[in-house]
Structure formats: structure tokens, C-alpha cells
Amino acid sequence: MSDKNTKIQERSARLSVAPMMDWTDRHCRYFHRMLSAQALLYTEMVTAPALVRGGALHLLEFSPQEHPVALQLGGSDPAELAKAAALGADAGYDEINLNCGCPSDRVQSGTFGAVLMKEPARVADCVSAMQEAVDVDVTVKCRIGVDDQDPTKTLPDFLEKISAAGCRRVTVHARKAWLKGLSPKENRDIPPLDYALVHRMKEEFPDLHISINGGITSLKQAHDHLDAGLDGVMIGRSAYHQPADILADADRQIFGVGQTADPFDVAKKMIPYIERHLVEGGRLHQITRHMLGLFAGRPGARAWRRTLSEGAVQANAGPEVVLRALESVLPLSQVDTAV
Structure with missing residues (x-):
């Protein structure tokens, strides 16, 4: 090498x-x-x-x-x-x-x-x-x-x-x-x-x-x-x-480079990957099972996990499940100002 x-x-x-x-x-x-x-x-x-x-x-x-x-x-x-x-x-x-x-x-x-x-x-x-x-x-x-x-x-x-x-x-x-x-x-x-x-x-x-x-x-x-x-x-x-x-x-x-990633943005960035996987014959839960802890410790984390866990295993489940789960959480930029 x-x-x-x-x-x-x-x-x-x-x-x-x-x-x-x-x-x-x-x-x-x-x-x-x-x-x-x-x-x-x-x-x-x-x-x-x-x-x-x-x-x-x-x-x-x-x-x-x-x-x-x-x-x-x-x-x-x-x-x-x-x-x-x-x-x-x-x-x-x-x-x-x-x-x-x-x-x-x-x-x-x-x-x-x-x-x-x-x-x-x-x-x-x-x-x-x-x-x-x-x-x-x-x-x-x-x-x-x-x-x-x-x-x-x-x-x-x-x-x-x-x-x-x-x-x-x-x-x-x-x-x-x-x-x-x-x-x-x-x-x-x-x-x-x-x-x-x-x-x-x-x-x-x-x-x-x-x-x-x-x-x-x-x-x-x-x-x-x-x-x-x-x-x-x-x-x-x-x-x-x-x-x-x-x-x-x-x-x-x-590493001293880059910026802090917002989990909310990361979840949205996963959507195109999920869509490709589904087109290839994959199942949503094969991906989202790894995403359950994304909002650990954040407001809405429990609802995020529940929505993904229950929705991703349903027949024909798609990216809409992730988007619905995201409604339970806030972007990082809004967490500090949320009442």
C-alpha cells in the first residue's frame, strides 16, 4: 500500500x-x-x-x-x-x-x-x-x-x-x-x-x-x-x-474538520438511498432498523422509534414512514427554542 x-x-x-x-x-x-x-x-x-x-x-x-x-x-x-x-x-x-x-x-x-x-x-x-x-x-x-x-x-x-x-x-x-x-x-x-x-x-x-x-x-x-x-x-x-x-x-x-451533523437532516438524506433499495426489491425495515437510535435523548425519540418499528415492517412500507416518524422530532436548530 x-x-x-x-x-x-x-x-x-x-x-x-x-x-x-x-x-x-x-x-x-x-x-x-x-x-x-x-x-x-x-x-x-x-x-x-x-x-x-x-x-x-x-x-x-x-x-x-x-x-x-x-x-x-x-x-x-x-x-x-x-x-x-x-x-x-x-x-x-x-x-x-x-x-x-x-x-x-x-x-x-x-x-x-x-x-x-x-x-x-x-x-x-x-x-x-x-x-x-x-x-x-x-x-x-x-x-x-x-x-x-x-x-x-x-x-x-x-x-x-x-x-x-x-x-x-x-x-x-x-x-x-x-x-x-x-x-x-x-x-x-x-x-x-x-x-x-x-x-x-x-x-x-x-x-x-x-x-x-x-x-x-x-x-x-x-x-x-x-x-x-x-x-x-x-x-x-x-x-x-x-x-x-x-x-x-x-x-x-x-478530526478537526466539518460541522456537526443534524440528525433530522441525516434522516432526510437517507430517503434517496431508501428509495433505491426499495426499487431493487429490498424492504424498508432492513434500513430503518439501524436508524432507531438516531434521536436518542432528544424530544420525540420514543415516538420516532415507535413509528419506525411499527411502520417499517408493514407490506409496501416506503419513505413516507420515515417522513411520518420525523414529524415527532425537531431539527437541531429548533430544539433549543422549542417550548
Whole structure:
């Protein structure tokens, strides 16, 4: 990858939206892009076998407006991941990310995800093979460790091996993953966060671009991590459930460009996209399910959610449902003056 493109990706990674299964599909990413022109967006995890053996290339579809956008792959076979990475790069993704953090049973059975924290040498081989196959950045998302591993030993060893293999950018979810005994949901909440360890890794690996993930719910927290020396912050559930709180002012606060996006205007900007999707045979709720939290904390938010939830699933539902839901809320410019 050219130095210029690498710098663009590194800059975008100052704030990114985490890959989230069943959530960060292409409709969600298009919607998030309407809120922030700068933040780096990630796909849901796509397994390398699905692409290489299953031929599921429809999973790679995305809109040009989503750039910068990264494809997250799941897998553990270097040759297969290399082929999948090449398919992703050919599809136009700006980055290929290897999942070494997902703790679900389904992922473990495929010997990838968080279980790969136990095999850093294999991860290094995967990174090398993927890099040889593509001209875009190959990155890794990992945990600080799994099960009874000592993160103070496991994480630096893991980072040393993948950086030696050529990985220059990594996102660390600052929790352990427990592969047995905790559900994927519990693994997002119960293991304690260790932000300090991730910050120490930046000190130990100054040339490695390190983003932190886990439990971050505001731009203020993101600023704190960036000001303390980390290169990037990845936010997951808060960016999904309160997208305006995280993304509407991200360009101005995190990247120093642009203006605060008005959620009301963003909803209206989604109308042409919705119309195209419906013409192609799609359903309204496939898009609007990602928009339910747009007005979280604002007057009319409950009515907005109810109107969308109930209306979008009706037969032949169209953009009029969104416009009707918008009648429940006010543009940002009018909120302060509303009685």
C-alpha cells in the first residue's frame, strides 16, 4: 500500500465504528457515513471459507459512499485468508482486518476469532500471507488474552509476532475473552477492562498504530485515550444505539474538520438511498432498523422509534414512514427554542 493511502487510513482510524455481527451491514454503514464523513467503518465479520469455498461474494457488496471502509475477515488458514483478502481488495475495500477477538462458539469451532490469541505464530503467518496478496492495509483486531492467559505476557508477545510479520495497525479490545463459561454478550461486559495495559503497549511498541476498544461510550472518553497517546479509538454499541452522540460531531471534535451533523437532516438524506433499495426489491425495515437510535435523548425519540418499528415492517412500507416518524422530532436548530 502506498504511504499516502496508509496515512489516510491511519487518520481515519482515529475514530472507528466496530465490526458488529448482525448490525454493521452495508445499510448501517451508509447511515453512519451520513453522520460522519471521516470515521473508519467496518463490515460485519465475513468468514474466509464463505468467500473462498462458498462463493458468497454478495457479502462484499457496499456503496462507494461508505469509504473509508474496512472488511473484517474470520479465518485461520493463511492460504484461504489470502484468497479472501484478495477478493476484498478487488471489491474495493480500503483495509482488510483479521478477527482475533470474537469469542462465540461458532467462531471457536472454526479455529478463529479470540481462540487465535493462543496461536500468535499462526496469526503472524496469516498476516504475512494476506499482505502478500493485497496492496491495502492488513490489520488485526484482538483481545488482551483469553481464559487463564496472563495478558501482561500474552499481549506483548502477540503484538511482537504480528508486527514482525508486517502488521502496522492493531485494535485491542481491552478485555480478556473467556472461551468457556461466558456467552458472547457476557464477554462484552463481564471481563474487566484493562485500559492501562493497552496504553503500556503503545509505549512498548511506539511504531505500531494502536487503537483501543471496549466500554467507550462518548467522544469525551475517546479524546482522553487519544490525548494519552493512543492512535485511535474504536466504539461499538454506543455508536450503534446512540449514533448521533458518537458520530454527528466526530468530524469536528476528533478530526478537526466539518460541522456537526443534524440528525433530522441525516434522516432526510437517507430517503434517496431508501428509495433505491426499495426499487431493487429490498424492504424498508432492513434500513430503518439501524436508524432507531438516531434521536436518542432528544424530544420525540420514543415516538420516532415507535413509528419506525411499527411502520417499517408493514407490506409496501416506503419513505413516507420515515417522513411520518420525523414529524415527532425537531431539527437541531429548533430544539433549543422549542417550548
